[in-house]
Amino acid sequence: MPSLGADMEAGTLIEWLKKPGDEVHRGDIIAVVETEKGAIEVEIFESGTLDNLLIEEGSKVPVGTPLATIMGDEKSIAAAPKPPPTASVATRELPQSALRAAAPMTMGLRASPAARRLAQERGVDLDQVRGSGPEGAIIRGDVAGAGSASRPRTGIDLSQMRRAIAAAMARSKREIPHYYLGHSFEVSAAQSFVEEYNSERMPADRILFVALLIRATALALREFPEFNGFHDGQSFQPSEGIHLGVAIAIRGGGLAAPAIHDTDGLALPDLMAKLRDLVIRVRRGSFRSSELADPTASISSLGERGVDALLPVIYPPQVAIIGFGTIRPRPWVIDDRIEPLPVLTATLGADHRASDGHRGALLLARIAELLQDPKSL
Amino acid sequence: MTQNELRAIIVEEIGNIAPETDAVTLGDDEDLREALDLDSMDIFNIVVALSQRLGFNIPDADVAQMITLGGGTAYLARRLSDPAP
Numbered sequence: 001m002p003s004l005g006a007d008m009e010a011g012t013l014i015e016w017l018k019k020p021g022d023e024v025h026r027g028d029i030i031a032v033v034e035t036e037k038g039a040i041e042v043e044i045f046e047s048g049t050l051d052n053l054l055i056e057e058g059s060k061v062p063v064g065t066p067l068a069t070i071m072g073d074e075k076s077i078a079a080a081p082k083p084p085p086t087a088s089v090a091t092r093e094l095p096q097s098a099l100r101a102a103a104p105m106t107m108g109l110r111a112s113p114a115a116r117r118l119a120q121e122r123g124v125d126l127d128q129v130r131g132s133g134p135e136g137a138i139i140r141g142d143v144a145g146a147g148s149a150s151r152p153r154t155g156i157d158l159s160q161m162r163r164a165i166a167a168a169m170a171r172s173k174r175e176i177p178h179y180y181l182g183h184s185f186e187v188s189a190a191q192s193f194v195e196e197y198n199s200e201r202m203p204a205d206r207i208l209f210v211a212l213l214i215r216a217t218a219l220a221l222r223e224f225p226e227f228n229g230f231h232d233g234q235s236f237q238p239s240e241g242i243h244l245g246v247a248i249a250i251r252g253g254g255l256a257a258p259a260i261h262d263t264d265g266l267a268l269p270d271l272m273a274k275l276r277d278l279v280i281r282v283r284r285g286s287f288r289s290s291e292l293a294d295p296t297a298s299i300s301s302l303g304e305r306g307v308d309a310l311l312p313v314i315y316p317p318q319v320a321i322i323g324f325g326t327i328r329p330r331p332w333v334i335d336d337r338i339e340p341l342p343v344l345t346a347t348l349g350a351d352h353r354a355s356d357g358h359r360g361a362l363l364l365a366r367i368a369e370l371l372q373d374p375k376s377l
Numbered sequence: 378m379t380q381n382e383l384r385a386i387i388v389e390e391i392g393n394i395a396p397e398t399d400a401v402t403l404g405d406d407e408d409l410r411e412a413l414d415l416d417s418m419d420i421f422n423i424v425v426a427l428s429q430r431l432g433f434n435i436p437d438a439d440v441a442q443m444i445t446l447g448g449g450t451a452y453l454a455r456r457l458s459d460p461a462p
Contacts, residue, residue, distance in 0.1 A: 198437035203425040206437060208417055251397055251414045279418045283395070304416050 001055075001065045002042060004035055004292040005168065011035045012060040013067065015139055017112040022050045024070060029288065031067065032139065035164075039156075042289045048072040057114060111138035118143045156285035161254040172316050175233070177352040180311050183364035185371070186332050186341040193374035207272045209327075210301050215271055215377045216370040217299055217322050218242050218263035224363045226355040227320035227348075228296045236319060236354040245295025245315065246275065248282045256282050257298045257315055258291035268377060303327060309345040319351035320360075322367070378457060384450045390426040394419055405447025420444065427453065 048070040229238035245257035310323040330343040
């Protein structure tokens with residue numbers, strides 16, 4: 001049972017998406033787990049053949065509990081960490097690589113074993129069921145709801161999500177000595193770049209301005225590693241990869257900030273495609289385990305809701321979150337002239353145990369500098 | 378294609394992107410972003426879906442016309458009668 005957040009102690013295995021004997025590849029989604037954050041898709045971190053399922057559907061088990069075993073080429077490999085002395089140890093021992101998103105999934109199944117069983121029991125024709133699982137696979141909930149007029153599974157329990165947010169934010173404000181900085185800069189070049197970029201492309205190939213913000217932030221973090229990693233209460237550990245968590249609002253209340261893996265290595269079109277996919281899935285309640293476990297820093301943009309600037313709260317155990325407000329036309333001094341220009345305010349909420357304001361100011365200035373030359377992004 | 382059919386197509390695509398919302402009862406002049414709590418990514422995805430479904434480009438500069446059901450319906454009707462953007 002992977003840890004999907006600093007406050008997660010256990011999860012309920014809702015559904016296996018693979019069965020013993022199935023070939024699995026690193027990155028395949030093999031199960032769905034219910035947590036306070038909703039239904040999370042659990043990815044496998046080794047390739048081989050699924051051997052034994054150790055946990056029955058419906059069972060609630062602590063973080064760190066092995067879920068299954070797989071057979072590799074030469075030996076049997078645990079598909080989850082060995083049972084730890086305590087759940088918290090398991091959380092630390094769980095290698096980040098174990099939960100890293102892999103290449104696009106190549107799901108061989110069209111329906112999970114549980115979905116097939118239920119379909120057989122109820123006489124439901126799977127050809128007539130619309131799948132809401134990974135890559136459109138049919139999962140148990142799809143069969144259960146087949147024939148009803150209900151809307152597609154959302155997988156989000158907003159009251160549970162509110163409790164998870166409350167726990168994480170309370171811990172953040174209790175344990176993390178935040179400091180805040182703001183930096184306003186004009187973004188006419190970046191806006192023009194997006195307009196020009198989009199004018200030449202069909203809708204599916206366009207980008208949103210926020211993609212530029214994410215890209216610039218990821219590139220800037222390369223130069224400021226003290227804002228990218230985790231603090232365990234004792235010391236700060238910088239992360240080798242930059243996996244920006246992107247705050248995504250859930251309609252009706254709620255928030256999630258799943259990771260876009262290796263954000264700094266993604267060109268703008270790829271970044272935009274990942275962002276689109278992530279937003280759609282998150283709002284449908286379809287998270288992947290690595291997306292919740294891996295963010296190394298976060299970004300939040302409330303520019304569409306009219307705020308000038310936000311003072312964001314760090315998601316522990318991360319140590320920094322960058323916020324962006326609304327782009328507004330402002331009187332801006334250039335040399336000795338005043339011109340109306342689009343101006344954006346970026347803010348930083350950072351952990352004073354890991355960094356100081358001077359470096360934070362340089363980080364924001366670097367983000368602003370990168371956005372002045374958008375063609376380089 | 379009639380205006381009612383075009384409106385139904387827009388409502389259907391909104392439902393695909395934001396299934397927890399209900400656009401059927403919206404007035405023609407209501408701002409989709411305000412009424413349904415849609416953001417720029419939702420509008421982006423709706424425009425992509427409509428463009429692919431109807432088979433013509435919707436220039437970025439025209440997207441502002443798509444933020445109400447009435448505006449979107451009228452825009453799509455114009456484009457169907459004159460496909461050149």
